[in-house]
Amino acid sequence: MTQFIVVGAGIIGTSIAYRLAEAGHAVTIVERHHPGAGTSGASFAWTNSNEKTPYGYHLINVLGMRAHRALENEFGARPWYHGGGAVEWKTNPAEAAELAERVERLKGWNYPAEWIDPRDLRTLEPALAAGASGDAPIAYFPDEGWVDPTVYVEFFLQKARALGAVLRRETVTGLVLRGTSVTGIRTASGKTIEADVVVNCTGRWANDLGQEARLSFPLAPTLGLLVVTVPAASGVRRVIRTTGVNFRPDGAGRVMLQSEHDESKFTLESRPEEIRPAAEAMIARAARLYPDLAGTAAEAMRLSLRAIPGDGVSAVGPLPGIDGYYAAVTHSGVTLAPWLGQVVAAELGGGAPETALEDFRPARFF
Template sequence: MVGHVVVIGAGVYGAAVAAGLASRGALVTVVEAGAPAGGTSSATFSWTNSCGKQPRSYHDLSVAGMLAHRRLAARVPHGDWYHEGGNLEWAATADGVDRLRRKVATVLEYGYAARWLTRAEVLALEPDLDPTALPADEVAYFPREGWVEPTRLVGHLLATALSRGARLLRDDAVVDLDIDRTAAVRLTSGKRLTADAVVNCAGPHATRIAALAGLDLPMRNTLGVLIYTSPVPVTVSRVVHAPDVHLRPDGGGRLLLHTSEVDAAATVSRGRTQVDQGAVDAVLSAGRDLYPGLRDATVESVRVGERPIPADGLPVLGRVADLPAFHFAVSHSGATLSVHAGDLVAAEVLGENHDDTLGPFRYERFLPALSAS
């Protein structure tokens, strides 16, 4: 019988796990090294999707994640952190068009909502787009995708947990763990907590927490650069993946811009992260080519987030077979997955069996590779 659970980290995963646990009656302590939603969950594109995710089990988990967002937002008055406006995507090269066709064919086979739009149909959805920036047809549209405001989502989930008796210890990090059938957790402040279970929701720092429990969690985290504009009087109502820039609204008239290439502009030297200004300007310029109304937009802020990516790219979720008091809730795409996956992990901590869903995402898949190396 699990009574007290320590959740390590208060990003989207920690908040979702804490809400799931507290809603089922568990006594929960969330320990956060800094501020809630102060990690990757505050520097993310947070596009909710399962667009091209493989294998099928990961696709299905992501679709369930999208559905969980829709349900949660519908249930909560003022749950307007969730924006299901769809996603537009097109390509500029023959290879790119081929890849997009294959992606659309695969997701349609999976029963995922996708269709092709003409330029005129796209302009009916996004009237401020420059028509000359669009192909005449073959713009892929994924109507059930969208984006979330992760900080507000974390706020809601934590408030849910706290209203059901959970406790939040912030600005205090977990520095030591002693795990067997139960757990002892030591914090920077010197506080010592005892618990029946611990859930590792430390995002990009999950490897460190796993190591405290004697586990080797291989991760290949990457940095991502996000560019936030000043408020602009331009209508952008959905996620847009154009060949030279990805963007979405970010509230208050601001837009969030990203490209895969701009990520390389972030460098870390002596613990300081810097971003090359020329690369940032190039992304804004690509945004202006797409939406001429962005002419007067300026860059209001640039954030660098660290993607928590387990070594094989797939989530690590649920119990550890040899360490029943230790659980994982770690993944990339956490903005999409966390509400659903966090709830599954919480349920499992409290004894519900979710082997079918969580089976492909267990920590143990790393063990043969680790012991062979």
């Protein structure tokens, strides 16, 4: 039986840990905070392969979406998943042109993408203000959805535990490296925990584990701001993407909003009082489309960094010249998690390398 340490109990770590435990391996998950405390707990969590290029990256995200669907058959239910597709229209001409180009590209890749008229949009979203989309073409992506990442993390963590996996609440301070082999981890409490393979699933903190150049690779994190409203009967039913703001339901009547334009103004150190005007402006923009959102307050404003490897796509695989060490670090991790869980566990269990991951190996950085 191979002994694995999975560092990080986010959506990627718990997916991989569960599949390793399912395959009969001994798994210790090491997490410094509560499970889901990292980026997975501060994600827009839209399952999609919508703006993903090049084609290979689009493909693995499609495989992620498919793997999300398959979980329903496997477990009988997937309470973390919310379907209904996503709708998008852009009133700014440059953005509208990009959307038109994207829809054609996605259709060419056989990705479900269609144009709908304002009446269809009102059927999908009855609470939308009349004429909200103006004369902008409206795109509909029926296979997309969104996830409650924490509900997902809890489910797979409990499943992994039921198969013997253990969660240890420790901060990993470094890897134990003997020659060219990683043989375990060191923790802040002074312990050394040995394993045959250490799987780094710490997302944006991935380079904190391997202080040496041969154990790390470039990351290019960007800051994200998510605003969550107080519960409000706004009628928002699915992922809505428009000029200036994207939003979706976030459970119990809350709406989660995100805006690339607004988030670029902040840093992780920004204080709530600095962010609040931008949060209120985002809600006001959405309320022009959904009048019942008007006057809704921001209950939470979450700043987090996207876990993005240096060239923008995933980094999944062993590090060259190092045995016993594997990294799985990616943006779009909510979409990719169930597929990565399966294929990474299969590779780590001695299976053939997954061909769809060929372009995404950390070795490209060395």
